[in-house]
Amino acid sequence: MTTTLIDGIGLLYTGDPEREEIPGAALVLEDGLVAWAGPAAQAPDADERVDVEGRAVIPGYVDSHAHLIFAGDRTAEFQARMSGRPYTGGGIRTTVAATRQAGDAELATRALGLVNEMLAQGTTTVEIKSGYGLSVEDERRSLEIATGLTDETTFLGAHVVPADMDADSYVRLVAGEMLEACAPYAKWVDVFCERGAFDGDQTREILGAGLKAGLGARVHANQLGEGPGVRIACELGAASADHCTHLTPADVEALASSDTVATLLPGAEFSTRSPYPDARRLIDAGVTVALATDCNPGSSYTSSMAFCVALAVREMGMTPLEAIRAATYGGARALRRTDVGWLRRGARADLVVLDAPSYVHLAYRPGVPLVHQVFQTGLLLEEDIQNHPSVVVL
Secondary structure, three states: OEEEEEEEEEEEOOOOOOOOOEEEEEEEEEEOEEEEEEHHHHHHOOOEEEEEEOOOOEEHHHEOOEOOOOOOOOHHHHHHHHOOOOOOOOOOHHHHHHHHHHHHHHHHHHHOOOHHHHHHHHHHHHHHOOOOOOOOHHHHHHHHHOOOOOOEEEEEOOOEEEEEEEEHHHHHHHHHHHHHHHHOOEEEEEEEEEOOOOOOHHHHHHHHHHHHHOOOEEEEEOOOOOOOHHHHHHHHOOEEEEEEEOOOHHHHHHHOOOEEEEEEEEHHHHHHHHOOOOEEEHHHHHOOOOOOOOEEEEOOOOHHHHHHHHHHHHOOOOHHHHHHHHHHHHHHHHHOOOOOOOOOOEEEEOOOEOOOOOOOOHHHOOOOOEEEEEEEEOOEEEHHHOOOOOOOOO
C-alpha cells in the first residue's frame, strides 16, 4: 500500500476543532485517507513525497447546497434583475420547462461540466438537488442522473407548484407517488418553505413523508422573508436550514439549541441584490454555520466556493477563519458527514493546495484563481479532470 507525504506546507488548515491550524506542516496519505497530520519535523517516512513549497493546504470544500440538474438559460432574467426587477423565485418555472424538454444526456453532460468546474476550484464534495422537473418522471430521472455524480442527492420536488396544478394536489403528489419514485435515488428530502412556494403545513407534510421513507431532511428557509421554515427544520431535526436571511430572535434561538446547521448562500444575495444573512449574529449565538454556492441557473449561477468565502468575509461579518471553517467543516456538518471537511487521521484525503501562504488570501485576493493542486481521495487531479476515476462520465 503506497503512502504519500505532502511536505513543505506553509500553513495547514485542518478543519479539526482540536487543532485547526498547523504552521510548517505535513500530511501523510494512505489508501485514499489521511494517515497522519502534524508538524513537518515530526512526519513519518512515506513511499512518495510531494513538496508544496510553502503553500497553504486546506480540506476540499464541501458544497452542501447546489442545483446542478437543469437545462436552459436565464441570462435575460438576471439582466432584468440587475436593471431593477426584484427577485421572486418565479423564474424557476422557466427552468422547469427547459429541463422537461431536455434529454438525459444533455442534463448529464451539463451537470458533469459543473461538477468538474467545482473540482477544479477545490470542491471535492457536492450535494445535488432535483427540483427542476416537478413531475414524477422528470424528478426521478434528475435524481438518477445526480447519483452518477455524488452520494449526496436531494429530492426537491417541493421547489414550486407547477403552473398546471393546484397546491393541494401537488403536495399530495410530492408526498406520495413522486416521493415513492424518487426515494431510491435520494439521500435527502427538501422543501422550499417560502411565500409563493410552500407554507408551514405543506412543508411539514412533505418532510414528514420523506422522513418516513427513510430520507434525511433539509429545508430552504427564510430566504425572502420571515417565516416558519427555520423553526420547522429545527423541530423535525433537519440537518440544515438553508438561506437563513431573515431571522427572528426565536429562529436564532431554535438553531442555537438544535443540531440543525444554518447554511448560508451569499451567492444568492449577490445575484439578486438582496440583503445578506447576518452570520455574525448566528456565530455569536453558538449556531453552526456552513457556506455553500447554491449553484443554480436563476439566482446564484456560481460554482466557486472561494467566491462565497470572500463574500462571507466582506458582507456577512465572518472572519477568514470562520469562513473557511464554514466552507469545509461546516458543510460536512450540514451533510452529517465525518469523513470529509477536515484533515485528520481517518478522514478522506480530499485537500486543496493554494497558491498562497494562507487561506486568508481567499478573501484578501477575491476573484484570483488560487488553486494550485486538488487531491481527491488521495489522488492528484490532473488538468483533464474528466478522466479522474472519481468522476462518473454518463
